[in-house]
Amino acid sequence: MKKLLTGFIFIAMIIFLSSSAYGEGKLDIDGDINNREYKRLLIVYKEERYKHRKTKKYGRGLERIPKAIEDKIKKIKRLENLNIDIVSIDEKEDVEEVIEELNKSEYIEGVEEDVRRSFFYMPNDLEYDLQWGLGNPNINIAKAWQLIENVGAGNNEVVVAVIDSGINSSHEDLVNRIDFDGYNFRSNDYNIEDFHGHGTAVAGIIAAQTDNNIGIAGVVGKFDANILPLKVGEWVSEEIAAINYAIEKKVDVINISMGGEMYIATENLAIQRAVDSGIVVVAAAGNEAQEGNKALYPASYENVISVGSMNELEDVSWFSNYNPYVDLVAPGEGIYSTDRNGKYAYFNGTSFSTPFVAGVCALLKTIDKSLTPKEIEDILFSTATDKGEYGRDDYYGYGIVNPVEAVKTLVGIHEEEYQEFSPKIDVPLDKKWTIRFNMELDGSHINDSNVFIVDKTGIKIQSEISLMSDKKGIIITPIANYESGQEYSLIINKDIKAVNQESLVKSVKMTFITE
Numbered sequence: 001m002k003k004l005l006t007g008f009i010f011i012a013m014i015i016f017l018s019s020s021a022y023g024e025g026k027l028d029i030d031g032d033i034n035n036r037e038y039k040r041l042l043i044v045y046k047e048e049r050y051k052h053r054k055t056k057k058y059g060r061g062l063e064r065i066p067k068a069i070e071d072k073i074k075k076i077k078r079l080e081n082l083n084i085d086i087v088s089i090d091e092k093e094d095v096e097e098v099i100e101e102l103n104k105s106e107y108i109e110g111v112e113e114d115v116r117r118s119f120f121y122m123p124n125d126l127e128y129d130l131q132w133g134l135g136n137p138n139i140n141i142a143k144a145w146q147l148i149e150n151v152g153a154g155n156n157e158v159v160v161a162v163i164d165s166g167i168n169s170s171h172e173d174l175v176n177r178i179d180f181d182g183y184n185f186r187s188n189d190y191n192i193e194d195f196h197g198h199g200t201a202v203a204g205i206i207a208a209q210t211d212n213n214i215g216i217a218g219v220v221g222k223f224d225a226n227i228l229p230l231k232v233g234e235w236v237s238e239e240i241a242a243i244n245y246a247i248e249k250k251v252d253v254i255n256i257s258m259g260g261e262m263y264i265a266t267e268n269l270a271i272q273r274a275v276d277s278g279i280v281v282v283a284a285a286g287n288e289a290q291e292g293n294k295a296l297y298p299a300s301y302e303n304v305i306s307v308g309s310m311n312e313l314e315d316v317s318w319f320s321n322y323n324p325y326v327d328l329v330a331p332g333e334g335i336y337s338t339d340r341n342g343k344y345a346y347f348n349g350t351s352f353s354t355p356f357v358a359g360v361c362a363l364l365k366t367i368d369k370s371l372t373p374k375e376i377e378d379i380l381f382s383t384a385t386d387k388g389e390y391g392r393d394d395y396y397g398y399g400i401v402n403p404v405e406a407v408k409t410l411v412g413i414h415e416e417e418y419q420e421f422s423p424k425i426d427v428p429l430d431k432k433w434t435i436r437f438n439m440e441l442d443g444s445h446i447n448d449s450n451v452f453i454v455d456k457t458g459i460k461i462q463s464e465i466s467l468m469s470d471k472k473g474i475i476i477t478p479i480a481n482y483e484s485g486q487e488y489s490l491i492i493n494k495d496i497k498a499v500n501q502e503s504l505v506k507s508v509k510m511t512f513i514t515e
């Protein structure tokens with residue numbers, strides 16, 4: 001006798017053709033512009049006035065300084081590709097008056113101060129277990145690596161520019177992870193050695209060599225992500241030059257664990273150019289929560305992922321700046337990483353939570369190099385583990401960065417057992433699938449973790465999922481078109497539920513080949 005089909009079952013799939021186809025975070029800047037030790041300016045020239053003849057006295061650019069104030073200004077250097085001169089002014093001069101005079105020039109687009117930025121760093125006096133951050137339940141980085149490996153994804157080469165104090169390039173756990181194009185913007189040479197320690201720690205958190213039986217593991221694990229060390233001092237002009245260099249080198253991610261209180265339009269412009277060219281920019285929120293708690297830059301510019309710090313109890317660190325620009329938090333206390341002396345040490349501060357997030361961005365780009373900064377923000381913000389007040393708040397931002405959930409948005413979960421359907425061939429490039437069930441579905445489980453399309457390497461194809469009006473069917477529509485002549489699989493995870501909370505006995509997999 002034939003058994004009756006009982007329980008919650010998947011009954012049919014129908015093809016529809018769619019209708020269309022970083023001392024401690026102190027700043028040397030307080031208040032009066034004329035009371036500073038150094039007076040430096042950034043002079044940005046107008047593009048069309050740029051290509052002048054070189055003069056004997058100054059070289060290109062500076063001859064366009066108005067005669068009246070020419071003697072008050074001394075050229076320090078030129079950021080050639082950016083059409084910017086860095087100059088110093090005699091300390092006795094009234095800086096604001098000089099700026100006013102400069103702004104009168106028809107050759108000059110704008111003048112800003114070359115302010116000092118600080119590396120955000122906290123005293124190294126707390127000890128925690130080795131790398132608690134990577135094992136934090138929200139981070140669980142080894143699981144994220146496994147998910148990527150399971151589907152054979154994560155094969156792209158990725159470069160993370162670390163704009164910082166340099167790097168210990170012979171450190172045992174970093175030596176194989178350094179991009180040879182590193183540069184020193186203080187001395188304008190290729191000496192990227194780190195005498196501070198800050199940059200070496202940041203680099204280790206992102207990309208320390210993993211599974212080599214020594215030292216620590218980096219957030220990017222064994223995936224092919226290297227560090228481009230861009231050594232800077234404290235002048236914002238050096239940082240701007242480094243960003244510009246990172247753009248030229250077409251890096252994937254920029255980590256800036258430093259900042260200051262002053263909004264610098266030229267810096268913001270450099271960052272927006274980086275973002276426009278597809279580079280994700282991640283910066284530290286700062287460590288002055290109890291010393292003014294100002295929104296610092298560059299973290300607070302638009303399109304920059306601003307990262308705060310949390311401790312092992314998942315509380316926002318006492319020092320971590322909170323404001324409307326904070327996007328995410330990550331481990332930033334007792335962070336064990338590579339040190340400038342070739343050994344390892346504990347570090348504290350938002351400088352060290354930032355590279356966790358930069359590392360996750362790099363990991364996502366090993367899966368899909370084409371992800372835009374906006375798409376990466378969307379993935380990280382929507383998958384972050386919400387903490388504190390419900391929803392986004394000024395302490396945690398969107399929450400604790402969650403690499404496992406972030407990776408799941410890109411790769412299908414590898415299931416051992418499927419109810420498999422034989423391949424359908426010659427499926428049109430622009431079609432949607434309708435999946436029918438014998439019971440009404442619980443809509444809360446209908447999402448792209450449970451119903452999705454993957455390519456041959458297991459990478460998810462962005463799709464729209466909707467519940468049919470009778471609640472007994474799901475429609476899945478690809479947003480991006482498939483590639484022609486390729487194999488894809490439609491996966492229905494057994495975790496989807498009927499209204500009576502019954503699940504499928506097995507996950508369903510149906511493979512198809514596009515026309």
Ligand SMILES: [Ca+2]
Nearest residue numbers: 209214215216
């Ligand atoms: Ca290691």
Ligand SMILES: [Ca+2]
Nearest residue numbers: 304305306327
């Ligand atoms: Ca932001």
Ligand SMILES: [Ca+2]
Nearest residue numbers: 387389390391
């Ligand atoms: Ca929250």
